[in-house]
Amino acid sequence: MCALFSSFFSQKKDIWPGMTDVHSHLLPGVDDGFSSLEDSREMLAFLQELGVKRMFLTPHIMADLAKNRAVTLKEHFGTFRESCEGISVDMRLAAEYMLDECFYERMEEGLLSYDGEHVLVEVSCLQAPGDLFEKLYAIQLNGFIPVMAHPERYPFWDISGLMKLKEHGCKFQLNLFSLAGFYGTLPHKTSLSLLKKGYYDFAGTDIHSLNYRRGYDTLSLKKDQYEAVEKLLHGNETLWKQ
Ligand SMILES: [Fe+2]
Known part of the structure; x- marks a missing residue:
């Protein structure tokens, strides 16, 4: 295959078989994700x-969703799993922690991490908290590694701002549908750039509803993007190591 053709060769559905997804809002009725x-x-x-x-x-897990605590979510998850008999997709509970005014209290209650080590975190899309680096540091002092959810979606961080997060010990999780422009032009551009530079560590879908099915059907990756995403999916598997 010539180099020109090869770089435009697109892969549509090959990333899904065998995938471990590290970001989803499938647990029904607890947040802005699936409601039933x-x-x-x-x-x-x-x-x-x-x-x-x-x-x-x-x-x-955030101040605006006061009922979402590690203990209650574990109960919901247990009930949900029992109602999913016959489904072969294996499921585990983690959480997406907003680094807001309640975060320290939630951390004291025990973090819902992926693997006892990595914790998914996010910040408001409007503004990063003033004490962001203190919080990232506190997470690490508690023995965890923060994984920033969809860093491409924050309009106030350019590449150098994002690099500062990396320098402060943060890993990055790509929202796969950002690569298809699902969240608009800027996240699309930033995701392509971060992927090309090799700055992501993990990849997820961040699915919130049945409407996201069209994302699976339409995501199309060029060969180099496909190869980069494959590496991230290997990273995902390391989080399922317990
Ligand atoms: Fe999310």
Whole structure:
């Protein structure tokens, strides 16, 4: 295959079979994600059909969702799993922690991490907290590694701002549908740039509803992007190591 043709060769559905997804809002009725058990089960059936192997469920934990605490989410997760009998997609509970005014209290209660080590975090899309670096440091002092969810989606961080997060010990999780322009022009451009530079560590879908099915159907990657994403999916598997 000549180099020119090869660089435009697109891969449509090959990333999904065997995938471990590290970011989803599949746990129904707890945040702005899936709202009913029926929808969550329908999505799981769709994912199973695609060959997705494992899903981390990562509900939001933030001040605005006061009921979402590690203990209560574990209970919800247990009930949900029991109602998903017959579905072969393996599931585990983690969380997506907003680095807001409640974060230290939530950390004291025990963090829902991926693997006992990595913790998914986010900040408001409007503004990063003034004490962001103190919080990132506190997470590490507690023995965890922060993983910033979808860094490409924050309009106030350019590449050098994002690099500062990396220098402060943060790993990065790509939202795969950013690569298809799902969140607009700037996240699209930033995601392509970060992927090309090799700055991501993990990749997830961040699915919130059945509407995200069209993302799976339409995501198309050039050969070099496909290869870069494959590496991130290997990274995802390391989080399922317990
Ligand atoms: Fe999310």
